[in-house]
Amino acid sequence: MSLVREPEGSPAGDAAPARNEVFRDGRLAGLAPEDLAERFGTPAYVYDLDVVSRQVAGLRACLPTRFDLAYAVKANPSLAVLRHIASLGLGADVASGGELRHVIRAGFDPAHVVMTGPGKRDDELAAAVGAGVRVVTVESVSELRRLARIGEGLGRVQPILLRANATGAASMERVRIIGDEGVGKFGMGAPDLRIAAAEAVASRWLEPIGLHAFGASNVTDAAALAAHVEATVDAAGALAVDAGFELRLVDAGGGLGIPYAEHEAGLDLVDLGRRLAALSDRMDDREATRGTRLLLEPGRFLVGSSGAYLTRVLECKQVGRGHVVIVDGGIHHVLRPALVGQEHRVRVVTGAAAEPSAVPDGLPVSIAGPLCTGLDFFAREAVLALPAPGDLVAVLDLGAYGATESMPLFLSHPMPPEVAVRGGEVWVARPRVDPDVWLGWQVGEPGGA
Numbered sequence: 001m002s003l004v005r006e007p008e009g010s011p012a013g014d015a016a017p018a019r020n021e022v023f024r025d026g027r028l029a030g031l032a033p034e035d036l037a038e039r040f041g042t043p044a045y046v047y048d049l050d051v052v053s054r055q056v057a058g059l060r061a062c063l064p065t066r067f068d069l070a071y072a073v074k075a076n077p078s079l080a081v082l083r084h085i086a087s088l089g090l091g092a093d094v095a096s097g098g099e100l101r102h103v104i105r106a107g108f109d110p111a112h113v114v115m116t117g118p119g120k121r122d123d124e125l126a127a128a129v130g131a132g133v134r135v136v137t138v139e140s141v142s143e144l145r146r147l148a149r150i151g152e153g154l155g156r157v158q159p160i161l162l163r164a165n166a167t168g169a170a171s172m173e174r175v176r177i178i179g180d181e182g183v184g185k186f187g188m189g190a191p192d193l194r195i196a197a198a199e200a201v202a203s204r205w206l207e208p209i210g211l212h213a214f215g216a217s218n219v220t221d222a223a224a225l226a227a228h229v230e231a232t233v234d235a236a237g238a239l240a241v242d243a244g245f246e247l248r249l250v251d252a253g254g255g256l257g258i259p260y261a262e263h264e265a266g267l268d269l270v271d272l273g274r275r276l277a278a279l280s281d282r283m284d285d286r287e288a289t290r291g292t293r294l295l296l297e298p299g300r301f302l303v304g305s306s307g308a309y310l311t312r313v314l315e316c317k318q319v320g321r322g323h324v325v326i327v328d329g330g331i332h333h334v335l336r337p338a339l340v341g342q343e344h345r346v347r348v349v350t351g352a353a354a355e356p357s358a359v360p361d362g363l364p365v366s367i368a369g370p371l372c373t374g375l376d377f378f379a380r381e382a383v384l385a386l387p388a389p390g391d392l393v394a395v396l397d398l399g400a401y402g403a404t405e406s407m408p409l410f411l412s413h414p415m416p417p418e419v420a421v422r423g424g425e426v427w428v429a430r431p432r433v434d435p436d437v438w439l440g441w442q443v444g445e446p447g448g449a
Ligand SMILES: Cc1ncc(COP(=O)(O)O)c(C=O)c1O
Pocket: 072, 074, 075, 093, 116, 117, 214, 217, 218, 253, 254, 255, 256, 297, 298, 299, 300, 301, 400
């Protein structure tokens, strides 16, 4: 059973079971939206950590035992989310020194932390080596040399993965391209991979243990995900034999997808589990891979559907042949729709328009934020019942790449609070931040004022 589409809360006879998500039966994380808004104000991010627990449990249940999970912190670095995920026993995937410090504060054991990212500074590499992280993923030959020098300076041997550029690895064609990482700034092509592997094997301060390859983002096709993992295992095996190191770990990255659109199907975990079990059996059959561990670094899948962005309607007006509803939050806090063209589901959650009996009045409804840009829309010309000023509107699926991928400085609005809910307990994970805080840091003239 896929937890993404678990039947919880689904009316009897419904074809599509309800998703495992923050918005269920008209409530957010089990709480009345108006109560949340009155208590914490709007706009606000709301995270339901019980949804995260169920995503973790569902994924774990489908994975063969040779798999480990490292939560990709970039998806949502809220301390409440990190503490919760650490308490569930997952590792963490960090992409910067800041994320590394944050996961250690959150309680992750550094021995379960991996560091990956295409531009790591010396101080960040040194912090990772010093903390004793499980593995550093190396993305270039020169980074490998810097890391070796840092290891020598600290007198510590660092286990490493080599990252294959999944888009450009010419003779690594078994690392299939199931998506596009843009111009391919990540990792190394085949010639550099061979050089890096040979140098790592020869180094006293580096211990090459495997390969990392990120396939594509937001993949909901179990067959494509499994094919990527298998291709990465094959490529890693070839590299290890070639360079002469023992293959102990293969990291197939993140990219497990969630449904964003209204009727989109989620990832079929049963199918994924079946395919990965077959792969794991094949690895058992080979001496070189029998003891190899597999690592996934999911971010979005674990936290995406757990979060909503709650806004209040300020204005309703008719413009031309449609209604325009202006809410008090916008794309400065929810950049994804504008950044990657991804529409998020929008729900009116209080007032007459939220009633099941509410009907659209025939004119299309657009829901927009307060920013002075034409990009600032959550819904364009949608067919929905018209909310009224004071009603609450929630934008869904913002537990991943919501707050962390926003641009809160634009137009100097307050930064919204992050509210966490677990087992009915609610707390402010990060308070609202008034713009005077960051505007107050500024210095307009030499010497002060
Ligand atoms: C190296 C690496 N691992 C994991 C992730 C997490 O991806 P997702 O949230 O799609 O699972 C990313 C996302 O950019 C990444 O770059």
